[in-house]
Amino acid sequence: MTPAPRPQSETITQQTDETVVTTMFRRTQGTLGMFLVMGLALFCAGALLLSLLSVCPAQHPAGQDPRQSTATPNTSGRGEDPLLQTFSQALSLIEQHYVERKTAKDLIYGAIQGAVGTLDPHSSFLNPEEFRELQIETKGKFSGIGIEITLKDQVLTVVSPIEGTPAFRAGLRAGDQILKINGTSTKNITLTEAVKKIRGPKGSKVTLTINRQGFSAPQEFAIVREIIPIRSVKARLVEGNIGYIRLANFQDQTDPDLRFYLRKFKQKLSPCKGLILDLRNNPGGLLEQAVQVADEFLNTGLIVYTRGRDPHRSMRWYARGGGEGEDLAPLLVLINEGSASASEIVAGALKDQKRALIAGSKSFGKGSVQTIIPLEDGSAMRLTTALYYTPSGQTIHEKGIVPDIELKEPEPPKGKTLEKIREEALERHMKGEGITDKPWDQPMTAADLQQDPVLKKAVELLRKGLPKRGAPPASS
Amino acid sequence: MKGNDTDNAANPTGRRLRPRFVTVLALVLLAGFWGQPVFSAESKTYEALRLLTEAFYEISQKYVWPRGEEEMLRGALRGMLNSLDPDSSFLTPEEYRDYQKGEGGPEAEAGLELVVKEHLLAVVAVLDGGPAAKAGIRPGDLLLKINGQMVRNLTTQEVSRRFRGAAGTVVKVQVMRNGLIKPLDLAVSLAPLARPKITAQAVKEAFIYVRIPYFTDDTPAELATVLKDLKRRQPQLKGLILDLRNNARGSMEQGVRTASVLLGDKEIVSTRGRKGGGQVSYRGKPRDLVLDYSLPMVVLVDQGTARAAEIVVAALRHYKLASLLGAKTFGLCGITKAFPLKDGSALVMTVAHCYTPEGQRITGVGLEPQEAGKKPPPGAGPPPVPPPMAEEDPWVQQAVELLKGGKTLTMDYPKG
Numbered sequence: 002m003t004p005a006p007r008p009q010s011e012t013i014t015q016q017t018d019e020t021v022v023t024t025m026f027r028r029t030q031g032t033l034g035m036f037l038v039m040g041l042a043l044f045c046a047g048a049l050l051l052s053l054l055s056v057c058p059a060q061h062p063a064g065q066d067p068r069q070s071t072a073t074p075n076t077s078g079r080g081e082d083p084l085l086q087t088f089s090q091a092l093s094l095i096e097q098h099y100v101e102r103k104t105a106k107d108l109i110y111g112a113i114q115g116a117v118g119t120l121d122p123h124s125s126f127l128n129p130e131e132f133r134e135l136q137i138e139t140k141g142k143f144s145g146i147g148i149e150i151t152l153k154d155q156v157l158t159v160v161s162p163i164e165g166t167p168a169f170r171a172g173l174r175a176g177d178q179i180l181k182i183n184g185t186s187t188k189n190i191t192l193t194e195a196v197k198k199i200r201g202p203k204g205s206k207v208t209l210t211i212n213r214q215g216f217s218a219p220q221e222f223a224i225v226r227e228i229i230p231i232r233s234v235k236a237r238l239v240e241g242n243i244g245y246i247r248l249a250n251f252q253d254q255t256d257p258d259l260r261f262y263l264r265k266f267k268q269k270l271s272p273c274k275g276l277i278l279d280l281r282n283n284p285g286g287l288l289e290q291a292v293q294v295a296d297e298f299l300n301t302g303l304i305v306y307t308r309g310r311d312p313h314r315s316m317r318w319y320a321r322g323g324g325e326g327e328d329l330a331p332l333l334v335l336i337n338e339g340s341a342s343a344s345e346i347v348a349g350a351l352k353d354q355k356r357a358l359i360a361g362s363k364s365f366g367k368g369s370v371q372t373i374i375p376l377e378d379g380s381a382m383r384l385t386t387a388l389y390y391t392p393s394g395q396t397i398h399e400k401g402i403v404p405d406i407e408l409k410e411p412e413p414p415k416g417k418t419l420e421k422i423r424e425e426a427l428e429r430h431m432k433g434e435g436i437t438d439k440p441w442d443q444p445m446t447a448a449d450l451q452q453d454p455v456l457k458k459a460v461e462l463l464r465k466g467l468p469k470r471g472a473p474p475a476s477s
Numbered sequence: 478m479k480g481n482d483t484d485n486a487a488n489p490t491g492r493r494l495r496p497r498f499v500t501v502l503a504l505v506l507l508a509g510f511w512g513q514p515v516f517s518a519e520s521k522t523y524e525a526l527r528l529l530t531e532a533f534y535e536i537s538q539k540y541v542w543p544r545g546e547e548e549m550l551r552g553a554l555r556g557m558l559n560s561l562d563p564d565s566s567f568l569t570p571e572e573y574r575d576y577q578k579g580e581g582g583p584e585a586e587a588g589l590e591l592v593v594k595e596h597l598l599a600v601v602a603v604l605d606g607g608p609a610a611k612a613g614i615r616p617g618d619l620l621l622k623i624n625g626q627m628v629r630n631l632t633t634q635e636v637s638r639r640f641r642g643a644a645g646t647v648v649k650v651q652v653m654r655n656g657l658i659k660p661l662d663l664a665v666s667l668a669p670l671a672r673p674k675i676t677a678q679a680v681k682e683a684f685i686y687v688r689i690p691y692f693t694d695d696t697p698a699e700l701a702t703v704l705k706d707l708k709r710r711q712p713q714l715k716g717l718i719l720d721l722r723n724n725a726r727g728s729m730e731q732g733v734r735t736a737s738v739l740l741g742d743k744e745i746v747s748t749r750g751r752k753g754g755g756q757v758s759y760r761g762k763p764r765d766l767v768l769d770y771s772l773p774m775v776v777l778v779d780q781g782t783a784r785a786a787e788i789v790v791a792a793l794r795h796y797k798l799a800s801l802l803g804a805k806t807f808g809l810c811g812i813t814k815a816f817p818l819k820d821g822s823a824l825v826m827t828v829a830h831c832y833t834p835e836g837q838r839i840t841g842v843g844l845e846p847q848e849a850g851k852k853p854p855p856g857a858g859p860p861p862v863p864p865p866m867a868e869e870d871p872w873v874q875q876a877v878e879l880l881k882g883g884k885t886l887t888m889d890y891p892k893g
Binding site: 083084085086087088090091092094095096098099100101102103104105106107108109110111112113114115116117118119120121122124126309310369372374376377378380382384385386387388413420421422 | 521522524525526527528529531532533535536539540541542543544546547548549550551552553554555556557558559560561565627629630656658750751752811814816818819820822824826827828829830855856
C-alpha cells in the first residue's frame with residue numbers, strides 16, 4: 002500500500018504512533034544482590050523515546066547470569082533441551098541450505114523479532130537504526146535546518162520552514178522543490194533518506210538546490226545546521242475568551258511548551274470562558290510528560306498508577322500543585338479513537354478527578370507501559386512491562402476513555418479517499434492556513450473553525466457555558 | 478490482573494521461560510566454541526546467539542505476563558524464516574504432517590494466494606469466481622485479522638493453511654485496502670474450486686482475448702486446444718491478447734509445459750541455488766509446440782502475476798514472442814524445500830531462485846512490462862475479479878491499440 006506520504010520534519014514522525022517515559026526499574030539479580038537499571042518506559046507500540054540512560058546492557062548475557070553460577074552445575078544440560086536443539090538445528094540448516102548467504106546477526110534479528118512478535122502488539126524489536134531514531138524523537142529536538150518535507154508528485158518538496166530555524170531565516174518557503182542535497186540529485190529519493198541527508202551535526206553546513214516558481218534557474222541555499230526543537234504544542238485564542246491548545250504527542254519538551262501557553266492564556270483570558278485541550282490523534286509519548294501535563298491542571302490527587310508483574314513494584318503518581326493551568330476553567334478535553342496511552346492518562350486523570358469534561362469519541366484503549374530495553378549490540382526491545390490505571394482504578398486496556406459528551410467527526414464525503422483528505426490538509430498547511438499555522442494570539446475565526454467541525458461544536462458548547470468543575474472531592 | 482488472551486494458548490506443557498533455558502543455551506554455545514559443535518559456531522554466530530539469549534532473558538524477567546518457552550521459540554523460528562523471503566515458512570508438527578500428505582488437495586478452500594512480506598499479510602491473487610472473489614477480497618488487499626485474531630508473526634505456508642478446510646467453513650477476515658479509510662470485514666465460505674477454464678473471446682473482429690485464470694496440470698493441453706481451434710476457425714486472426722493478470726497459482730512444471738505450447742524446443746527458465754550451484758535449465762518440447770505460426774501477441778500482467786505465470790511471461794518476452802503490458806509482476810518463483818526438525822516441526826526454505834533465459838533473476842525482482850497499463854481514475858478501487866468483459870477492459874483496449882499499431886515484438890516462425 003502506498004498512501005500519500007505524510008510530511009516529515011527532519012525527524013521521522015511517520016511511524017510515531019505512540020509513546021512514553023522514564024521510570025526506574027529495580028531488579029534483583031539472583032543472590033548477588035540488587036542493582037539498579039534505569040530503563041525507558043514507553044507506552045504503546047509507537048516510537049518516541051527519551052534520553053539515554055546509563056544502562057549497562059551487557060550486564061546479563063548468559064555467561065554472567067548469576068543464576069548460572071549459583072545453580073547446580075548443569076553439565077548434562079547440553080543437548081537435553083529439545084527446544085534449544087530445534088533452534089540450533091534450524092539455524093544451521095539455514096546457514097547451510099538457504100539460497101543466499103545470511104549473516105548470523107540478520108538471522109538472530111529476525112528471530113528476536115519473531116519471539117517478541119508472540120508478545121502483545123505493543124512489544125517490538127528495534128534494530129540499532131530504529132533505536133537511534135526513537136531517541137531523537139523523544140528528546141523533542143534534533144540537529145538540522147528546520148523544515149518539514151514531503152514527496153509531492155515524486156518531487157521532494159518543502160511543506161513549511163519552521164519559524165525561527167535556519168531554514169526559515171535562509172528564506173526557504175513552502176512549496177520549494179529540493180532538487181539536490183549537497184549536489185546530489187533527489188530523484189527517486191525516499192523521505193527517510195532525504196531526512197537523513199538534511200540532518201547532520203550542529204554547526205555543519207548543508208547545501209540545498211531549490212527550484213521555486215519565479216526563479217529563472219534553480220538556486221543554491223547553504224544553511225548551517227542547529228539544534229531544532231520539535232514542537233508538540235500548538236495554541237490559538239478563540240474569539241470570546243476561549244483558549245485552544247493542541248498536543249501532538251508527549252516528548253521531553255511538551256510540558257515546558259504547554260506551561261508557556263498556559264501562562265499566556267492566564268493573562269489574556271479574563272474572564273476565562275473556557276480552555277480546550279485537544280488530544281485527538283495524539284498517540285501518546287512519555288509517561289512522565291503525561292503526568293506533568295495532568296499536573297498542570299490538577300492541584301492535588303492521584304493522576305495514574307501502574308502495576309507490573311511484581312505487585313510490589315507498582316508505582317503511583319500524584320499531583321503536586323502549582324500548575325499553570327489550575328485556574329483555567331471550564332476545561333474541555335477533546336479525544337478520539339486516535340488518542341492513546343499518554344493521552345488517555347491525561348484524559349483519564351482529568352475526568353476521574355472531575356477537573357474536565359471529556360468530549361469527542363471513545364479513545365484508543367491502550368493501557369500498557371512499554372520499557373525500552375537496550376541490548377548489547379545497540380539494538381533494543383520495547384517490552385510491555387506494566388499496565389496502568391486511572392485514579393478510579395479503571396484500566397484503559399482495550400476499554401479506552403469514554404467521553405462525557407459525544408462529538409462525532411462527520412463522515413467523509415462519499416468517494417473521498419484518505420489520501421485525498423490528507424492532501425487537502427497538507428495543501429492548507431503549505432499555504433499556512435491550517436488552524437494551528439497562525440500565531441497563537443490571532444483569534445480563531447468562524448472560517449478557521451469551519452475546517453474542524455468537532456472543534457467548532459466544542460467551542461459552541463463552551464460559549465453556551467459548561468458547568469464549572471471544582472476541586473475533586475476530598476475523599477479521592 | 479487480566480491475562481493476555483493469547484497467553485500460553487499454544488503451550489500445552491505449560492512451561493515457562495526459565496533461567497534453565499538460558500543456562501542451557503549458554504552451555505550449548507560454549508560447547509560449540511570448545512569444538513563439540515552443535516553447529517559450527519563462528520565467533521560472529523556465537524555473538525549473535527548471545528544476543529538472542531540476552532533478549533530471551535530480558536523477556537523472561539520483565540515482560541508483564543509470563544510467557545511459554547515453546548511459543549517463544551516457535552516465534553523466533555517464524556521470525557527467522559520471515560526475515561528470509563515471502564516463500565520461506567515454518568510448519569508446526571501438525572502442519573508438517575499435513576504438508577507431507579501432499580497434493581491430494583484440500584476438500585475446500587478460499588481460492589486466494591497469500592504471502593507474508595515485510596511483516597504484512599498480502600493477497601497476491603484471488604482466483605476468478607472462487608469463494609474469496611465472491612466474498613469481495615481483491616488482489617493487493619492486506620489481511621489484518623483472521624477470525625478476529627490479529628495476524629502477527631505467521632509465515633506464508635501457515636497462513637495459507639487457514640484458508641483450506643471443510644466445505645462450508647466460514648473464515649472471517651478484516652482487510653485493509655489502499656484508498657479506504659476503514660478496514661473491511663469480509664467472510665469467506667470455503668468451497669471446492671471449480672476447474673479453471675481458459676476463456677477465449679473475439680475482440681474487434683481480428684483479435685482474440687485469452688485468459689488463463691490460474692495454472693493446473695490441464696492448462697497446457699487446454700491452451701493447445703484453444704490455439705488449435707483459433708488457427709482452424711479464424712485464419713485471419715491479427716493478434717492475441719493473453720491475460721495473465723491476477724494469476725499466482727501454478728507450479729514450475731505447469732509453467733514450463735504451458736510455455737512449451739507457445740515456444741516449443743527452447744530454454745524456458747533456469748534455477749540456481751547457493752553460489753550458483755545446482756543450476757538446472759528447463760526446456761520446452763518440440764512436440765508440444767502449437768503456436769507454429771506468426772501471431773502478434775500482447776500479454777497482460779500486473780502485481781498479481783506470479784509463479785508459473787511469470788515463467789511463461791519471462792520466456793515469451795525473451796524470445797520476443799510477445800509484448801508485456803500492464804504493471805510489474807510480483808516476483809515469486811523460488812524453489813522451496815522442506816527440512817524437518819528434530820521436534821517434528823519443519824522449515825520450508827527457498828533453496829534456488831528462478832532466472833529468465835537471459836539470466837535475470839525473477840524471485841524478489843519481478844518483470845517490468847514494456848508498456849505501462851493506463852492508471853485507473855483516482856478512487857476507482859481495485860480491479861474486479863474476474864476482469865471485466867474485454868470490451869470494457871481499458872488494458873485490453875490498450876493492447877488492441879498496440880496490436881493495431883504493429884508495435885508489438887514478433888518473431889517469425891517457419892510456417893508449419
